[in-house]
Amino acid sequence: MNGAREEAAAHAPRPGPPLWLLLELTYRCPLHCAFCYNPTDLGSIGEELSTDEWLRVLAQARSAGAVQLGLSGGEPLVRKDLEAIVAEAHRIGFYTNLITSGVGMSESRIAALKEAGLVHIQLSFQDSTRAMNDFLSSTRTFELKARVAALIRKYRYPMVLNVVLHRLNIDHVEQILGMAEQMGAEYVELANAQYYGWAWLNRAQLLPSRAQLRQAEEVTMRFRARVDERMRIFFVVPDYFETRPKPCMNGLGSVFLAIAPDGTALPCHAARMLPGLSFPNVRQSDIGSIWYDSPAFNRYRGEGWMKDPCRSCAERSMDFGGCRCQAYLLTGEAENADPVCQRSAHHHLVRQAVEQAERTASGSTGDTESPELIFRN
Amino acid sequence: MMGEVSSASRPSIRERFRLQWEPVQAAHVLLYPEGMVKLNQSAAAILTRCDGATTVADIVADLERTCSATGLGPEVCAFLEHAVRQMWLELRE
Numbered sequence: 234m235n236g237a238r239e240e241a242a243a244h245a246p247r248p249g250p251p252l253w254l255l256l257e258l259t260y261r262c263p264l265h266c267a268f269c270y271n272p273t274d275l276g277s278i279g280e281e282l283s284t285d286e287w288l289r290v291l292a293q294a295r296s297a298g299a300v301q302l303g304l305s306g307g308e309p310l311v312r313k314d315l316e317a318i319v320a321e322a323h324r325i326g327f328y329t330n331l332i333t334s335g336v337g338m339s340e341s342r343i344a345a346l347k348e349a350g351l352v353h354i355q356l357s358f359q360d361s362t363r364a365m366n367d368f369l370s371s372t373r374t375f376e377l378k379a380r381v382a383a384l385i386r387k388y389r390y391p392m393v394l395n396v397v398l399h400r401l402n403i404d405h406v407e408q409i410l411g412m413a414e415q416m417g418a419e420y421v422e423l424a425n426a427q428y429y430g431w432a433w434l435n436r437a438q439l440l441p442s443r444a445q446l447r448q449a450e451e452v453t454m455r456f457r458a459r460v461d462e463r464m465r466i467f468f469v470v471p472d473y474f475e476t477r478p479k480p481c482m483n484g485l486g487s488v489f490l491a492i493a494p495d496g497t498a499l500p501c502h503a504a505r506m507l508p509g510l511s512f513p514n515v516r517q518s519d520i521g522s523i524w525y526d527s528p529a530f531n532r533y534r535g536e537g538w539m540k541d542p543c544r545s546c547a548e549r550s551m552d553f554g555g556c557r558c559q560a561y562l563l564t565g566e567a568e569n570a571d572p573v574c575q576r577s578a579h580h581h582l583v584r585q586a587v588e589q590a591e592r593t594a595s596g597s598t599g600d601t602e603s604p605e606l607i608f609r610n
Numbered sequence: 611m612m613g614e615v616s617s618a619s620r621p622s623i624r625e626r627f628r629l630q631w632e633p634v635q636a637a638h639v640l641l642y643p644e645g646m647v648k649l650n651q652s653a654a655a656i657l658t659r660c661d662g663a664t665t666v667a668d669i670v671a672d673l674e675r676t677c678s679a680t681g682l683g684p685e686v687c688a689f690l691e692h693a694v695r696q697m698w699l700e701l702r703e
Contacts, residue, residue: 250634252646298634300641328628328641352626353643391626391643 245534250298251490251524254327255502256287258315259307259494263336267435267607268397268426270503271307279495284314286516288321290492293520295325299490302327307494310337316345323350330355332395335381343384354385357395358409375412382416393420398449399432399439400594406449410456410466418464423453425471429503429558434607440473440586442594473583477548478555478571485533485557490524498523500530503558507567533557533567540568542576615666615690617683619701622662627698629657640698656689660699666690 259281260271272278282290291302302322309315310333322329330353331346358378385392394413398406406423413421425446426432426439441449453468460466472479482489485500492498496515499505505512510529513522524530532538536549543554554560555571563572564579572579615621623629628641638654640647649657655676659669670683693699 296634298632300632300639300646301644326630328643328646330643352628389625393643 245486245531245537247525248487248534251294251488251520252299253301253303253489254291254294254299255303255305255489255491256290256318257305257307257491257493257502258287258309258312258318261311262307262334263311264308264334266397266431268399268432268439270427270430270432272505273430273434278493281494282492282496282515284317286496287314287318290496290515290520291318291322291325291327293515294490295327297521297524299520300326300328301330303330303332305332308334308336310342316342316349319346319351320349323352328352332357335378338381338384340384343388347388347390352390353393354390355393355395356381356385357397378412379416382418386417391420392416392418393422394418395422395424397426398423398441399426400441400445400590401439403441403445403449406452407456410453414460414464420465420467422467422469423449424467424469427471428473429506429562431607433562436586437589437593440471440590442591443474443587445594446470446474472556472559472573473587475573476575478552478559478573480552481556481559481571484553486524486530487534490520498527498530500533501558506558507561538568540570542574542578543570546570546576615687615694615701616703617665617667617670618703619666619690620662620664620703621660621666621669621690621694621699621701623657623660624698624700642698652685653689656686657693657698660690660693662702 257271260275260278262269262271304315304318309331312318315331319329319331329351331351332355335356356378382392382394394416396409396413402409403425409423410421425441428436428440432439450468450470453466457466482501485504489501490498491500491502491504492515493502493505497505497512498515498518498520499512504510510532512529513527515523518527536544539549539554543549552571552574555573557567557571559573560569560571561567563582564577569579570577572583574580623640626642629638630641631637632639635648638649638658640649640657655673656669659672664672666687670686673686674680674682690699694701
């Protein structure tokens with residue numbers, strides 16, 4: 234097996250630069266979202282990188298050609314050195330994006346971030362309480378987001394909202410969009426939860442039914458027609474309802490590089506789960522050698538690793554066989570086709586999950602017989 | 611602000627965009643939220659001159675001087691109009 238892996242790496246095509254760098258500055262977060270994609274074994278993750286270590290990562294990644302920078306977590310505002318990291322990133326030529334829940338944002342921090350050169354903020358909406366059904370009636374959440382949204386506008390940032398949808402809030406899309414409009418949102422991404430990390434544990438609870446999805450899409454289309462260019466709305470369907478897989482990360486190791494809080498370098502923020510790979514750490518290796526030379530980053534480059542049906546599929550250069558993490562989670566083997574694909578021998582596993590969601594959703598509105606949601610802790 | 615491109619317009623890169631030279635790609639790129647456009651030489655030559663102070667007429671004259679060419683006006687204007695539609699540029703009179 235190892236021999237085959239090394240051979241695959243040896244034949245992997247040399248990729249372009251890691252254009253997109255995501256720094257997960259911390260896994261610490263004041264929220265406890267049941268759909269969080271952070272690892273579920275947070276206790277086993279090593280110590281967070283220091284400020285100097287992050288600055289070194291920025292410099293090395295920039296030399297390797299990275300241009301877009303995402304700063305996320307956890308909640309990146311937990312890091313007191315966020316401003317220093319942004320300032321250095323901006324100075325050396327990164328386009329800086331902050332992905333935040335807004336918890337911990339104050340006027341003095343946003344002023345400092347603006348001064349440091351931060352160009353973009355994506356404010357995400359999620360429920361911080363354990364009463365998921367109170368999503369919209371949670372005034373505390375609403376007031377916090379409204380306050381942060383006002384700061385974002387005051388500091389002349391584009392107003393970009395991201396809302397994770399799932400069975401328990403998808404019926405409220407109209408109210409969510411109304412709230413976004415009230416806050417002056419220019420872009421709203423309604424992204425259905427993707428089933429990794431905590432969301433994977435809670436899939437039976439979070440996957441919406443077809444009817445819910447259809448209804449939410451119709452509401453979105455009507456809203457879109459009314460607000461026109463003033464507010465752009467993107468609706469991301471959960472891929473479980475598709476018959477062809479997403480071109481996940483444009484293929485692992487092609488443009489995207491994530492660095493976890495402990496310095497682990499990953500070709501996708503969820504990839505830590507993939508078996509048999511030893512992901513390099515920025516404490517031991519530099520970004521250039523991690524990106525171009527490490528076996529973990531070469532493992533799924535090109536098509537040498539593919540099995541049937543991907544290997545002989547006419548669409549393999551468009552979807553790259555879908556998502557390796559999803560293939561692993563559902564089939565136990567990362568080299569299998571993403572079972573979202575109709576041509577996968579495991580496609581029935583996706584269909585079954587959707588059917589189960591249909592049954593649960595139509596059974597009782599109170600969900601009294603569903604398994605308990607597990608909140609991130 | 612969204613008006614037609616005229617010879618008196620003073621185009622500038624919008625605040626949300628960042629135009630820079632990328633040695634690794636050997637090209638100018640225009641960065642925007644979650645995206646990047648790699649510019650060809652002529653697009654880069656035009657956009658790097660859009661400083662909000664220089665008029666379209668002066669940009670054309672400068673390009674014609676630099677490239678030892680004439681009659682670049684229509685081509686430059688067509689590209690500027692495209693860039694305005696893409697929301698890369700804003701125009702001041």
